Amino acid sequence: MNNYRADYNIVTLDNRILVPAGTVLSDETMAPLVSGCGVDRRAGFLLDYRTVRSDIGEYMLHDSYSIVFSDPAVRERLLGKMSRASLPFPVLEALYYFREYDFYTYRHILMVFALTLLLAEGLIHDEASMIDEMLSAPTHDIGKINVPNTILNKSTPLTQAERKILQHHSVAGYVLLCHFFQDTANTAAKVARDHHERRDGSGYPLGIRIDNQIVELVMVSDVYDALISPRPYRPMSYNKRSALEEITSMAERGLVNWDIVKYLIILNRKERCPLNEFRVPKEKRGSPPEHNMYNVIADDETSNGPAHN
Numbered sequence: 001m002n003n004y005r006a007d008y009n010i011v012t013l014d015n016r017i018l019v020p021a022g023t024v025l026s027d028e029t030m031a032p033l034v035s036g037c038g039v040d041r042r043a044g045f046l047l048d049y050r051t052v053r054s055d056i057g058e059y060m061l062h063d064s065y066s067i068v069f070s071d072p073a074v075r076e077r078l079l080g081k082m083s084r085a086s087l088p089f090p091v092l093e094a095l096y097y098f099r100e101y102d103f104y105t106y107r108h109i110l111m112v113f114a115l116t117l118l119l120a121e122g123l124i125h126d127e128a129s130m131i132d133e134m135l136s137a138p139t140h141d142i143g144k145i146n147v148p149n150t151i152l153n154k155s156t157p158l159t160q161a162e163r164k165i166l167q168h169h170s171v172a173g174y175v176l177l178c179h180f181f182q183d184t185a186n187t188a189a190k191v192a193r194d195h196h197e198r199r200d201g202s203g204y205p206l207g208i209r210i211d212n213q214i215v216e217l218v219m220v221s222d223v224y225d226a227l228i229s230p231r232p233y234r235p236m237s238y239n240k241r242s243a244l245e246e247i248t249s250m251a252e253r254g255l256v257n258w259d260i261v262k263y264l265i266i267l268n269r270k271e272r273c274p275l276n277e278f279r280v281p282k283e284k285r286g287s288p289p290e291h292n293m294y295n296v297i298a299d300d301e302t303s304n305g306p307a308h309n
């Protein structure tokens with residue numbers, strides 16, 4: 001299992017310690033978590049859970065997605081696909097917990113879900129056969145239930161120590177989802193663990209090179225939504241053009257998948273063309289917002305990746 005390690009306790013929302021700090025994740029240490037003990041086996045549909053369906057519908061109409069989700073038929077189609085996402089109850093509760101305690105993460109989870117499905121429609125040849133795996137996108141940041149709200153909602157740059165705690169959400173998410181799904185091989189857990197890795201090996205938690213369609217779709221949706229969303233640590237978010245500029249530069253440097261980025265640019269245009277005819281324009285699309293704190297670390301500014309994400 002490649003040296004994944006829990007640097008901090010990994011706990012459920014009801015404060016059960018699944019894995020104590022210092023545990024190296026292995027078949028042996030994970031076995032008790034998937035043995036069927038202490039897990040709520042009930043499941044429910046994400047879109048039928050409390051206000052989730054109307055929330056997604058509302059967020060799709062937000063200005064930052066006004067072109068991407070402009071077509072009502074597309075919104076309907078996506079909502080239809082999302083309606084099939086059935087999740088264990090503790091996962092639904094964890095996602096909804098963010099609605100109250102970290103609204104950015106709640107909205108982000110839902111929009112990454114919608115955007116991942118839309119990208120998949122244009123990029124995955126037999127997308128229908130992969131729909132069950134695609135439905136794992138909304139759980140990618142569930143590990144943030146283990147990150148203190150003071151860090152999630154901090155309005156100034158994170159310190160290295162805080163950043164380390166935040167970055168632990170990927171391993172925490174993996175463990176939580178293995179437990180709730182009672183399966184160490186499920187796609188949702190893999191996506192949670194790997195969505196901050198990069199194609200060139202510059203990401204975390206391990207710094208491995210990622211070459212997996214679903215993880216890469218979530219990766220691009222995740223970065224794009226993080227850039228265009230309002231965050232407590234910056235007075236303004238990226239606008240669409242500057243966010244696309246930033247993510248294009250990541251593709252040029254080999255961090256993320258070029259085709260996914262190209263298709264994201266196409267989706268942000270009123271006049272859309274087929275992917276194989278699309279050429280990325282040479283001129284710059286925009287610059288980061290003023291006083292931007294993306295990538296800034298309080299006590300050390302040599303950062304490889306987003307401090308908040």
Ligand SMILES: [Fe+2]
Pocket residue numbers: 140141169195196309
């Ligand atoms: Fe994340």
Ligand SMILES: [Fe+2]
Pocket residue numbers: 108112140141222309
């Ligand atoms: Fe995320």
